[in-house]
Amino acid sequence: MKDKDQKRKEHSIPVELTPEQFDEFFLDAIPKPKRGPQGKLPPYKIFNYIMTVIYTGCQWKALPIEKDVRGVREICYSRVFKTYQKWLEEEVFHKAFGESVARLFQDGKLDISIIHGDGSTTAAKKGGDQIGYNGHKKTKGEKVACFTDRNCNVLSPFTTAPGNASEMKLFPRALDDLKSFLKSI
Numbered sequence: 001m002k003d004k005d006q007k008r009k010e011h012s013i014p015v016e017l018t019p020e021q022f023d024e025f026f027l028d029a030i031p032k033p034k035r036g037p038q039g040k041l042p043p044y045k046i047f048n049y050i051m052t053v054i055y056t057g058c059q060w061k062a063l064p065i066e067k068d069v070r071g072v073r074e075i076c077y078s079r080v081f082k083t084y085q086k087w088l089e090e091e092v093f094h095k096a097f098g099e100s101v102a103r104l105f106q107d108g109k110l111d112i113s114i115i116h117g118d119g120s121t122t123a124a125k126k127g128g129d130q131i132g133y134n135g136h137k138k139t140k141g142e143k144v145a146c147f148t149d150r151n152c153n154v155l156s157p158f159t160t161a162p163g164n165a166s167e168m169k170l171f172p173r174a175l176d177d178l179k180s181f182l183k184s185i
Contacts, residue, residue: 015055016048029095030087041075049080050087097157098184104153111150115178117171119145145174156181 017025022044030043039046049063060081065073087093104110121143144158159174 015051017044017051019044022047025100026092026096029092029099031090031092046075046080046083049075050084053080053084094157098181101153101155101181109151110153110155112155114150115155116148116150116152117145117174118148119143119170143170145170147174147178 019042026047027043049065052058053060053063060077063077063080065075065077065080067073101110121141143161145161146158147155149155156174156178159170159177161170161173
C-alpha cells in the first residue's frame with residue numbers, strides 16, 4: 001500500500017513547493033524589484049499561498065496564513081492577491097511554464113511523434129473570464145483546449161473560449177497558440 005501511495009505522490013500535481021524547487025523552477029521568471037526594500041516573506045511562501053487558493057478554491061480573505069510567535073499574520077491576504085495580480089500581468093506563470101516545457105525538451109522527455117488535442121467544457125457557478133451558455137450541455141461556462149505529447153506532458157498554455165463556442169473553431173486558435181509557444185521556447 002505504501003508503494004502505491006508513493007507512486008501516486010510522485011505523479012501528482014504539486015500544490016506546495018520547497019524553497020529549492022521554487023528556486024529551480026520559478027525564481028528566474030519573477031522580476032527583481034527595481035527599488036525599495038526586499039519583502040520580509042520569501043517569494044516561495046507567497047507562491048505557496050497562491051497555490052493554496054488555486055488548489056482549494058477558497059476566497060482570498062479565507063486564506064490560512066501562518067502566524068508568527070506574537071500571533072500576527074506573516075502577510076495580509078490582500079498582499080498575496082496583489083502579488084498574484086502582478087505576476088499574472090508580468091506573465092510569470094507563462095514564463096515558468098515555458099521554461100518547464102523547454103527543460104522537458106532538453107532532457108529528452110518530450111515525445112512529439114503524436115500530439116493529442118483535447119477540448120473540455122468547464123461549468124462556472126459564480127462567473128468567470130469567458131462565460132457563455134452551452135445549450136447542448138445546459139450549462140454556463142467556458143471551453144478549454146490543450147495539446148499534450150505522447151507522454152501526456154502539456155505542451156502549451158490552455159486556450160479558452162466562451163462555453164457556447166464550438167470546439168472546432170477553438171482548435172485552430174489553440175494550434176496556433178501551440179506553434180507560437182513552441183517557437184518562443
